Amino acid sequence: KAGVTQTPRYLIKTRGQQVTLSCSPISGHRSVSWYQQTPGQGLQFLFEYFSETQRNKGNFPGRFSGRQFSNSRSEMNVSTLELGDSALYLCASSLWGQGESGELFFGEGSRLTVL
Amino acid sequence: AQKITQTQPGMFVQEKEAVTLDCTYDTSDPSYGLFWYKQPSSGEMIFLIYQGSYDQQNATEGRYSLNFQKARKSANLVISASQLGDSAMYFCAMRQTGDNFNKFYFGSGTKLNVKP
Numbered sequence: 206k207a208g209v210t211q212t213p214r215y216l217i218k219t220r221g222q223q224v225t226l227s228c229s230p231i232s233g234h235r236s237v238s239w240y241q242q243t244p245g246q247g248l249q250f251l252f253e254y255f256s257e258t259q260r261n262k263g264n265f266p267g268r269f270s271g272r273q274f275s276n277s278r279s280e281m282n283v284s285t286l287e288l289g290d291s292a293l294y295l296c297a298s299s300l301w302g303q304g305e306s307g308e309l310f311f312g313e314g315s316r317l318t319v320l
Numbered sequence: 321a322q323k324i325t326q327t328q329p330g331m332f333v334q335e336k337e338a339v340t341l342d343c344t345y346d347t348s349d350p351s352y353g354l355f356w357y358k359q360p361s362s363g364e365m366i367f368l369i370y371q372g373s374y375d376q377q378n379a380t381e382g383r384y385s386l387n388f389q390k391a392r393k394s395a396n397l398v399i400s401a402s403q404l405g406d407s408a409m410y411f412c413a414m415r416q417t418g419d420n421f422n423k424f425y426f427g428s429g430t431k432l433n434v435k436p
Contacts (some may be wrong), residue, residue, distance in 0.1 A: 216329050235357065236422055238422070238423075240424075240426075247426060247427075247428050247429065248411065248426035250423050250425070253423060254420055255422075260422070261422075263423075293363055294381070295365060297365070299422065301422040305420060307353065307415065308355055308367045308370055309355075309357075309365070309367065309424060310359075310367065311364055311365035311366075311367075312364070313362065313363055313364045314363045314364065316363070
């Protein structure tokens with residue numbers, strides 16, 4: 206069974222630009238979460254989607270948004286990029302809500318550098 | 321408020337020895353889940369072990385065991401017979417769940433170095 210796939214793996218943007226990151230969860234997983242990882246703040250929850258609905262959102266500005274499609278694939282978008290948005294963005298899927306213990310299965314991440 | 325605390329930023333252990341990574345948590349919910357993840361330098365987070373708040377016995381997965389002390393709110397990870405490939409960052413996490421959400425809180429991590 207294929208794992209969580211994130212694209213692109215690496216990207217470089219400049220301040221003010223926007224970026225879209227993509228995540229394909231493990232087949233059958235309907236819950237998809239996004240986390241931002243930085244050396245200073247560690248791993249921080251961005252949002253979680255389940256069956257195309259955003260169920261919870263972390264403490265991030267409105268520049269951070271996401272969506273989930275009917276096939277459970279998810280995208281997150283960051284508009285008007287700032288230097289502080291440079292981070293590893295991790296996507297995770299789980300079977301939570303489907304009768305399982307719900308551990309997160311992570312992708313390899315998208316490393317965003319904002320210049 | 322920080323919900324997960326890992327007080328060991330870095331640790332060294334000799335190959336083949338056991339090591340304990342500390343984790344304490346804070347929650348008022350009676351139902352929660354505790355997890356440990358490993359993050360090698362490649363960046364991918366790898367699930368290691370899970371402990372439910374109602375589980376009576378400590379979880380074990382191969383060389384990994386979780387020392388769960390509910391009254392002390394601690395969930396330490398024990399790695400037995402350390403291997404060079406165990407060198408990585410280790411994160412403790414707690415799952416908070418509600419009617420319609422599933423959210424994980426992560427500690428700041430412990431960098432483990434296994435010496436040959």
